[in-house]
Amino acid sequence: MDCSSCMVGMEKPFSGTFKNTDSNLFDDELTDNIFENRKYLSTEWRPEKILQRDEEVSQYIDALKPALLNQNPTNIFVYGKTGVGKTAVSKKIIADLAAKGAELEINVTTAYLNLEDRTSTYQATVGILNALLPADRQIPESGYSQSVINNMLWDRMDEIGGVIYVILDEIDSLDGDDGILYQIPRAVEEGKVTDANPGLIGISNNLKFHKNLRPKVRDSLCEWEIRFSTYNANQLHAILAQRAKKAFEPGVIDDAAISLAAALAARDSGSARQAIRLLKSAGSLADAAGDTNVTESHVESSFEDLQSTEMLEELKDSTRITRNDNIALWSLSMLTEHQNGSWFSTSEVRAIYNQVRSKNGDPIVSQRAVLDHLNDLYMLGFIDKRTLNKGRGGGSFNQYQLDLDVGLILSLYDDPGYTWIPSCVSFDT
Ligand SMILES: Nc1ncnc2c1ncn2[C@@H]1O[C@H](COP(=O)(O)OP(=O)(O)O)[C@@H](O)[C@H]1O
Ligand SMILES: [Mg+2]
Known part of the structure; x- marks a missing residue:
C-alpha cells in the first residue's frame, strides 16, 4: 500500500510576517493601537461595581x-x-x-x-x-x-x-x-x-x-x-460597555460592535463570561490584522472562532465521544484535508477508518458500525449529514461534511495522547 499522506515530519508553514532588518525585531511589535489595557477584558478582573444584578x-x-x-x-x-x-x-x-x-x-x-x-x-x-x-x-x-x-x-x-x-x-x-x-x-x-x-x-x-x-x-x-438568571442583550451591553471604556484606546471600538457582541452572547448563552471573551478576541483580531478600529465584522468572525474553539474543547473533554467516534472524525478530517470536495460517503470514511483499525491490530468493521459513529458525531453537532438518491437504481445514501474547520480539528489530533493515529494512510480505494 502506498502512502498518499504521510503525517510524520509534516511541518506547518510559517504564517507570520517579520522583516529581518538591522533594527530590533520587537520595535514594530510593542505599540498597541487597539488596547489601552487588556486586563479589563480578562474574566479574572472583577469590577468594583456590579451591574444589572x-x-x-x-x-x-x-x-x-x-x-x-x-x-x-x-x-x-x-x-x-x-x-x-x-x-x-x-x-x-x-x-x-x-x-x-x-x-x-x-x-x-x-x-x-x-x-x-x-x-x-x-x-x-x-x-x-x-x-x-x-x-x-x-x-x-x-x-x-x-x-x-x-x-x-x-x-x-x-x-x-x-x-x-x-x-x-x-x-x-x-x-x-x-x-x-x-x-x-x-x-x-x-x-x-x-x-x-x-x-x-x-x-x-x-x-x-x-x-x-x-x-x-x-x-x-x-x-x-x-x-441568577441569564443576561439579556441590554444587560450584557452595559457590562461590556463598562469594560470597553477602560480596555480600548479612545474611539477604537464603536457602539455597534459592542451591541453586536452583546446580542450574539445573549442569544447563545446569556453569559457575561462569553460576552467578555468575545469582545477581547474581536480586539485581538483587529490588532493582529493591523486594523485601527474594532468593528462588527471583527466581532462576527471572533464569534465563529470562539464557537469552534468551544466545540473543540467539548470534543476533547466529552466522555460521550468514544475512541471509535474519534477515529471516524479523524478519518473524515483526513479526507477533507487531502481529497477534493467536502462531502464524503460512509464507505469513503470507512476506507480510512479500517486502515486505522488494521494498523492498530484491530479487526476491520462493517459499513453499519462506521455509520453508527458518524451518526453519533452528527447528533453531537460536529458534522453535517445529507441524504442523496442513488438515481434510477433506487435507494439512497448518506454523505457527511465537517461542521468545524478542518485545520482546527486536525490540530486537536496533534496531541500525542491519540496513540492510535497512524503515521500515514492511503486514499487509493
Ligand atoms: N453583573 C456584572 N457586572 C459586571 N461584571 C460581571 C457581571 N456579571 C458577570 N460579570 C463578569 O463576568 C465574568 C463571569 O462572571 P462570574 O461571576 O464568574 O460568573 P459565574 O460565577 O456565574 O459563572 C466575570 O469576569 C465577572 O466579573
Ligand atoms: Mg462562578
Missing part, C-alpha cells in the same frame, strides 16, 4: 442581614448557569459583609473556597480550615483522617467565634459525599461548636444540583435560594 443583590442582602444583627446566619443556596455573575456578586457581597461587620464591631468572618479542584469532602474541609487559619498555621493537604480534620475545623471555628460564613463555590463539583453541606449548617445544633455560629453559602452552576440532594442536606443548605 439588583434583584439578586437585594435578595442576598436580605439573607445576610441577620448576621449583622446578632442573629443566626441564614444558609444560602445560589444557583444559575455559568457566567451569570454568581461568583462576582458573591465575592463582592461577602467582602462588604466583612467590612460592615468590622465597622460595627460585630464578629463576622468569611471563608471563600472554590471546589472545582477540591472535589472530595476531605479536600474541601482542609481548604475551609486553611482559609480560616493564618498563613503560619496552614496544615498540609493530606495526612489526617476525616474526623481529625473535622475536629480541627470545629476547634478553629470556636477559636474565632461569632458568625462564620463559609462560601463554597461550584459545589456541584463535590463527588458523592456531601456531608460537609450538612455538617456546617448543623454544627451548633449538633454540639460541634459552642462559641462559633457557622453559616453556609453554596454556589452551583448546575441548575438541578439541589433537586438531587438528600432531603436533610437540602433542608439545611437551601434555607434561602437565590437564582
Whole structure:
C-alpha cells in the first residue's frame, strides 16, 4: 500500500510576517493601537461595581442581614448557569459583609473556597480550615483522617467565634459525599461548636444540583435560594460597555460592535463570561490584522472562532465521544484535508477508518458500525449529514461534511495522547 499522506515530519508553514532588518525585531511589535489595557477584558478582573444584578443583590442582602444583627446566619443556596455573575456578586457581597461587620464591631468572618479542584469532602474541609487559619498555621493537604480534620475545623471555628460564613463555590463539583453541606449548617445544633455560629453559602452552576440532594442536606443548605438568571442583550451591553471604556484606546471600538457582541452572547448563552471573551478576541483580531478600529465584522468572525474553539474543547473533554467516534472524525478530517470536495460517503470514511483499525491490530468493521459513529458525531453537532438518491437504481445514501474547520480539528489530533493515529494512510480505494 502506498502512502498518499504521510503525517510524520509534516511541518506547518510559517504564517507570520517579520522583516529581518538591522533594527530590533520587537520595535514594530510593542505599540498597541487597539488596547489601552487588556486586563479589563480578562474574566479574572472583577469590577468594583456590579451591574444589572439588583434583584439578586437585594435578595442576598436580605439573607445576610441577620448576621449583622446578632442573629443566626441564614444558609444560602445560589444557583444559575455559568457566567451569570454568581461568583462576582458573591465575592463582592461577602467582602462588604466583612467590612460592615468590622465597622460595627460585630464578629463576622468569611471563608471563600472554590471546589472545582477540591472535589472530595476531605479536600474541601482542609481548604475551609486553611482559609480560616493564618498563613503560619496552614496544615498540609493530606495526612489526617476525616474526623481529625473535622475536629480541627470545629476547634478553629470556636477559636474565632461569632458568625462564620463559609462560601463554597461550584459545589456541584463535590463527588458523592456531601456531608460537609450538612455538617456546617448543623454544627451548633449538633454540639460541634459552642462559641462559633457557622453559616453556609453554596454556589452551583448546575441548575438541578439541589433537586438531587438528600432531603436533610437540602433542608439545611437551601434555607434561602437565590437564582441568577441569564443576561439579556441590554444587560450584557452595559457590562461590556463598562469594560470597553477602560480596555480600548479612545474611539477604537464603536457602539455597534459592542451591541453586536452583546446580542450574539445573549442569544447563545446569556453569559457575561462569553460576552467578555468575545469582545477581547474581536480586539485581538483587529490588532493582529493591523486594523485601527474594532468593528462588527471583527466581532462576527471572533464569534465563529470562539464557537469552534468551544466545540473543540467539548470534543476533547466529552466522555460521550468514544475512541471509535474519534477515529471516524479523524478519518473524515483526513479526507477533507487531502481529497477534493467536502462531502464524503460512509464507505469513503470507512476506507480510512479500517486502515486505522488494521494498523492498530484491530479487526476491520462493517459499513453499519462506521455509520453508527458518524451518526453519533452528527447528533453531537460536529458534522453535517445529507441524504442523496442513488438515481434510477433506487435507494439512497448518506454523505457527511465537517461542521468545524478542518485545520482546527486536525490540530486537536496533534496531541500525542491519540496513540492510535497512524503515521500515514492511503486514499487509493
Ligand atoms: N453583573 C456584572 N457586572 C459586571 N461584571 C460581571 C457581571 N456579571 C458577570 N460579570 C463578569 O463576568 C465574568 C463571569 O462572571 P462570574 O461571576 O464568574 O460568573 P459565574 O460565577 O456565574 O459563572 C466575570 O469576569 C465577572 O466579573
Ligand atoms: Mg462562578
